[in-house]
Amino acid sequence: MNSIIFMGTPDFSVPVLKGLVEEGYDIKAVVTQPDKKVGRKQKITKTPAKVAAEELNLPVYQPVKLSGSEELNELIDMHADFIVTAAYGQFLPTKFLNSVKIAAVNVHGSLLPKYRGGAPIQYSLINGDKQTGVTIMEMVKKMDAGDMYAQKAIDIEPEDTAGSIFEKLSYIGRDLLLETLPKIVDGTATKTPQDESKVVFSPNITKAQERITTEMTAEEANNLLRGLNPDPGAYMMVNGKRLKVWKAEVADDSTDLEAGCVVDNKKRFAISFANGTVLNLLELQPSGKKKMPVKNFLNGQASKFTVGEKIVED
Known part of the structure; x- marks a missing residue:
């Protein structure tokens, strides 16, 4: 089975990671954000992706900044077949994206080109959208601007919150990714460029x-x-x-x-x-x-x- 460097941080990333493992992919590394202090007591807390990786006995990397780090060189030297990201939270250097044998793929929580950026699910609710979804896309240097492999939409229900949408999309993203990766490998996947005239950004909430x-x-x-x-x-x-x-x-x-x-x-x-x-x-x-x-x-x-x-x- 193909090898993957997986990159993710919040709960959204966990079903995706576990799905890859269950499908038999060779996870060379799990890259996630550093542990951080949480709550009034400022307790050092592991990211959900790290917790899942440790449960699965997978190697974990947590560079404060990926670009220019020693960890980056190690990851590049792995020459994995895929990089798969799911809400990782940092830009990936071009030389890292180019180090994989097949493709660098992102599981993005919106119907691109709408809501490029770090808070797509939040903005879909804030703006009163009726639908949201997941896009499986090719990663490029420009933020969330790569060609799209696949999309799936869901309705936003009146009782939905960002939390409930995150959970729904994490499983939809998992399933859509697992459907898409084999097509990328055998060359049957089609890539659709994003319509730049319809781009909407979703920067982090201030x-x-x-x-x-x-x-x-x-x-x-x-x-x-x-x-x-x-x-x-x-x-x-x-x-x-x-x-x-x-x-x-x-x-x-x-x-x-x-x-x-x-x-x-x-x-x-x-x-x-x-x-x-x-x-x-x-x-x-x-x-x-x-x-x-x-x-x-x-x-x-x-x-x-x-x-x-x-x-x-x-």
């Missing part, structure tokens, strides 16, 4: 993008929090304090209140947004506390809020 603002409609606010769930999460500033919103729903009713006001705090916790739209908050996390259902939040906060009062800062 801190500023995490904030829900009153300029948004309820639907836009809901799309944002779905797109940023489970990481890093979206928040609004309520009476000077950060309030993370993990789950909400767009209400059926509308309001004449200005955006950012309490519409209801009895049977629900409803906030007005742009164009008279209303968002029902369902799961919240006040600063310094754990996630909680809105009912628990209101039990301790209801007396502080008055219907008609503006509590969300612009």
